[in-house]
Amino acid sequence: xxxxxxxxxxxxxxxxxxxxxxxxxxxxxxxxxxxxxxxxxxxxxxxxxxxxxxxxxxxxxxxxxxxxxxxxxxxxxxxxxxxxxxxxxxxxxxxxxxxxxxxxxxxxxxxxxxxxxxxxxxxxxxxxxxxxxxxxxxxxxxxxxxxxxxxxxxxxxxxxxxxxxxxxxxxxxxxxxxxxxxxxxxxxxxxxxxxxxxxxxxxxxxxxxxxxxxxxxxxxxxxxxxxxxxxxxxxxxxxxxxxxxxxxxxxxxxxxxxxxxxxxxxxxxxxxxxxxxxxxxxxxxxxxxxxxxxxxxxxxxxxxxxxxxxxxxxxxxxxxxxx
Numbered sequence: 001x002x003x004x005x006x007x008x009x010x011x012x013x014x015x016x017x018x019x020x021x022x023x024x025x026x027x028x029x030x031x032x033x034x035x036x037x038x039x040x041x042x043x044x045x046x047x048x049x050x051x052x053x054x055x056x057x058x059x060x061x062x063x064x065x066x067x068x069x070x071x072x073x074x075x076x077x078x079x080x081x082x083x084x085x086x087x088x089x090x091x092x093x094x095x096x097x098x099x100x101x102x103x104x105x106x107x108x109x110x111x112x113x114x115x116x117x118x119x120x121x122x123x124x125x126x127x128x129x130x131x132x133x134x135x136x137x138x139x140x141x142x143x144x145x146x147x148x149x150x151x152x153x154x155x156x157x158x159x160x161x162x163x164x165x166x167x168x169x170x171x172x173x174x175x176x177x178x179x180x181x182x183x184x185x186x187x188x189x190x191x192x193x194x195x196x197x198x199x200x201x202x203x204x205x206x207x208x209x210x211x212x213x214x215x216x217x218x219x220x221x222x223x224x225x226x227x228x229x230x231x232x233x234x235x236x237x238x239x240x241x242x243x244x245x246x247x248x249x250x251x252x253x254x255x256x257x258x259x260x261x262x263x264x265x266x267x268x269x270x271x272x273x274x275x276x277x278x279x280x281x282x283x284x285x286x287x288x289x290x291x292x293x294x295x296x297x298x299x300x301x302x303x304x305x306x307x308x309x310x311x312x313x314x315x316x317x318x319x320x321x322x323x
Contacts, residue, residue, distance in 0.1 A: 002319040006311035008304040015311055017302065019319075025203050025249050037257075038197045039295045044263070045189040046122045046275055047282060047290040049139040052186040053100075053119040055080040055152060060174050064166055065115050070251045071163070073104060073115070079156035080117055081260045084143075087151055088125070093143040096125025096134040099262025099271060103196070104250075107204040109223040110234050111244035118199075120192055123185075126262060126274050133277040140185040149181040190293055200257060204248040213238075 003018035057065070057076070065072040081102060088094040100121040108114045123142055125134035136142070157175055160167045186192045205211060209221040220235045236244070250256060262271045279287055302311040 003317045004313050005315040005317060006302050007314040008307065008309050008311055010309040011304060011307045013304050013306050014314075015302065015305065016317075018317070024201065034197050034201045037200055038193065041193045041197075042190070042293070042295040044271060045193070045290075045293065046124060047278055047286065048122050048124040048189075049136070050186050050189050050192045051121045051123055051142045051183060052192065053084065053121060053142075053148075053181065053183040054116055055119070056114070056116040056180045057156075058174050058177060058179065060171055062113055062115070064169055066113060066247065068166060070254060072166075073250075073254065075156065075159045076115065076117060077102060077104070077258050079159050080119070080152055081258070083148055083152040083155050084119060084121070085261055087143050087148045088121075090143075090147075094123075094125040094134060094136065096127050097261055097270075098122070098125050099260065099264070099267065099274075101257060101259040101263050103200060104256040105199070106248045106250075109226060111204055111241075111248070113244075113247045118196070120186070120196060122189065124274065124278065126270060126277075130270065130273065131277075133274055133281070142183055142185075145181045145183050148183065149179045152181060153179045204245055 003016060006015045006017065007013070008015070055076070061072075065076075081100075084100065085098060088098045089096065098121060100119050102117045102119040104115070104117050106113060106115045121142060123136045123139060126132075127134060153175070160170070205221070209223065211219065211221045213219055214235075217238065218235050219238055219241045220233050221241075222231055223234055224230070225232050259265065261267070262274060279290070303309065304311055
């Protein structure tokens with residue numbers, strides 16, 4: 001693929017930047033895609049509080065999901081998104097049509113297989129007649145997770161029954177246990193979107209994990225313990241590392257970011273109408289603060305990791321093939 005070597009004139013540090021391979025599972029690529037996605041989301045922001053919801057499945061489903069990824073991931077999106085829309089439409093919660101998008105993630109911090117979907121939801125609804133916007137009674141509460149989990153389980157069970165050969169592989173006790181759904185306030189749109197953006201096109205293994213090959217043939221990487229929040233090191237044999245990583249390679253052409261409700265592909269006019277309804281009813285000071293939000297492109301100039309100075313190109317690395 002080739003690339004370039006950069007030198008820092010101040011501290012003499014050498015730094016390399018390789019050309020993109022354009023593979024979505026490459027830990028080095030995706031920066032430009034992330035920035036383009038972030039810019040689009042800034043254009044769709046609403047002046048309301050946002051929420052972060054996570055849907056997970058019982059561990060008994062993991063073998064089935066791993067063997068039938070395209071089908072099972074699609075059913076996962078279908079059931080969880082529909083549950084979110086239906087429960088939010090209840091008058092006890094939002095009481096109207098909502099919009100949101102979800103991102104599929106399949107790994108834990110130690111690269112174990114654990115499919116789950118993160119949803120970002122603006123805390124606002126649109127009435128059935130599409131003439132009024134519905135404000136939340138509590139800006140830190142969207143919906144109870146218990147009815148959300150129950151509805152999700154019922155919808156997923158119904159969807160899976162369309163495929164008897166898969167449904168029969170699921171232990172009956174799975175349908176009796178509690179399914180875990182989390183939903184919490186996440187601040188306002190700009191902060192939420194900016195926080196989530198790096199995770200949209202990231203892979204299970206990134207440069208921040210400090211992947212290291214040791215003299216004894218073992219490989220280690222850094223990860224954060226979810227319970228203690230401490231940084232730890234995981235040591236594995238090379239083949240075991242490959243096995244864990246390759247579990248998270250998505251099927252060719254599979255869409256891992258999906259939009260629903262008012263954020264659906266053909267609902268742009270409703271989202272614009274909702275934004276207009278909100279802006280005309282809030283205070284002018286609040287309007288001005290929201291309209292002043294602008295997307296700032298990242299600095300694309302190469303800078304030294306050590307001192308922050310600008311780097312200069314010192315060599316061009318030509319593409320080469322292996323033996």
